[in-house]
Amino acid sequence: MIVVHHLNNSRSQRILWLLEELGVPYEIKFYQRDATTNLAPPELKAVHPLGKSPVLTDGARTIAESGAIVDYLIRTYGNGRLAPAADSPDHETYLEWLHYAEGSAMLPLMLLLYTMRLGDAAAPLKGRIDDEIANHLGYVNQALEGREYLVGGAFSGADRDKPGLIKLADGGTLFLDEIGDMPLEAQAKLLRVLQSREVFPLGATAPEQVDVRIVCATHRDLHQFVKDGKFRGDLFARVSEHLVKLPPLRERKEDVYQLAKLFCRRYGTLNLTFSFSFVVALLHHDWPFNVRELESCIKRATALAEGDAIDVGQLPDAIASLMRDYGARAAPGSVSERERESRMPPSLSVTPSPAAVSSRRPPPTEAGLRELLMRHRGNIAAVGRELGKERMQVHRWMKRYNISVEEYRD
Numbered sequence: 001m002i003v004v005h006h007l008n009n010s011r012s013q014r015i016l017w018l019l020e021e022l023g024v025p026y027e028i029k030f031y032q033r034d035a036t037t038n039l040a041p042p043e044l045k046a047v048h049p050l051g052k053s054p055v056l057t058d059g060a061r062t063i064a065e066s067g068a069i070v071d072y073l074i075r076t077y078g079n080g081r082l083a084p085a086a087d088s089p090d091h092e093t094y095l096e097w098l099h100y101a102e103g104s105a106m107l108p109l110m111l112l113l114y115t116m117r118l119g120d121a122a123a124p125l126k127g128r129i130d131d132e133i134a135n136h137l138g139y140v141n142q143a144l145e146g147r148e149y150l151v152g153g154a155f156s157g158a159d160r161d162k163p164g165l166i167k168l169a170d171g172g173t174l175f176l177d178e179i180g181d182m183p184l185e186a187q188a189k190l191l192r193v194l195q196s197r198e199v200f201p202l203g204a205t206a207p208e209q210v211d212v213r214i215v216c217a218t219h220r221d222l223h224q225f226v227k228d229g230k231f232r233g234d235l236f237a238r239v240s241e242h243l244v245k246l247p248p249l250r251e252r253k254e255d256v257y258q259l260a261k262l263f264c265r266r267y268g269t270l271n272l273t274f275s276f277s278f279v280v281a282l283l284h285h286d287w288p289f290n291v292r293e294l295e296s297c298i299k300r301a302t303a304l305a306e307g308d309a310i311d312v313g314q315l316p317d318a319i320a321s322l323m324r325d326y327g328a329r330a331a332p333g334s335v336s337e338r339e340r341e342s343r344m345p346p347s348l349s350v351t352p353s354p355a356a357v358s359s360r361r362p363p364p365t366e367a368g369l370r371e372l373l374m375r376h377r378g379n380i381a382a383v384g385r386e387l388g389k390e391r392m393q394v395h396r397w398m399k400r401y402n403i404s405v406e407e408y409r410d
Helices: 012-022 042-046 066-077 091-100 106-116 119-144 184-196 222-227 233-239 253-267 276-284 290-304 317-327 335-343 354-358 366-375 380-387 391-400
Strands: 002-007 026-031 055-058 061-064 173-177 213-217
Touching (some): 055 066, 061 066, 184 233, 253 276, 253 380, 366 391
Parallel strands (some): 002 026
Antiparallel strands (some): 002 055
């Protein structure tokens, strides 16, 4: 049985298309890129030393590189289809176009993708890259002039009809992450798509209509970027029809536990649980890198967990050292005490006023605490606000009364 080791957003899509054209049965083994680095997972190296995709296994054979895989599949399973005969005058042309997509054409396109992430720093390369891409587009258009296919008069493995992302999203939604980092040239092209609702596919002689809903995200201040000339005002007007501001994770600590459980289910097993100390550490940390940092933390913890419980031993060093500092004692007014307080989250470094100290009330009874938890459906932050206490104090009372917050959450 043929197995395609398929990595999302990779050229292995070309192989899946070919297998469907040939009508050959196959299986897919899925791999996901790292959400932070966008790199392929290390598991792919167990299939091929480069750890790249696509990789195809057919019995004892392992074949990498999409051009080589296409050639192998057509020779082995094509039965004379999708390729001219070896003694045909079109055979050399077929081989040229077969490898063109992964050879000459790939370099300027890859350079364009990488330099788009560099913003203005890539400006010295823009002209050269644009010239190279225009040269390749002209070459393809010239080859297709007056004909429908690249080789002879029939469809072959050298032809590659891969729609772009906007065309693929036709009739649906396209999510553009970190649009604030989009270069000005790309912003102009996106603006044209939004205004005209059409795209010009590679090799096409006429535009094609698209109906796409655009959803964008960014951590940049686009208002300031427009003032500084780093983001087009007309594009901002187009994409800002409805704005939703998501506060950083440090301002919504009540979400930390729910997100941690979600990531634990995603990367671990259903029977994994968090120790009380582990949850305390998560709530103390300010998560400067937001949800992605929390996701990496939980992913690491599930991999290192021993047994069914995740404990502080599976915390990253940065969070573990911070927790050790919290527990360290220092003389009042000493340098170490001031340093520790400066590193504490703002929500934990508040000095109570004399009026607040004099108005302290006794801790709630077990029944009273349970009533508050039930009323707020297990929201520790909300209980703390009603009692005028920090979350950590609420957790201490819950531990004293042996109360599990899960009993009060949906």
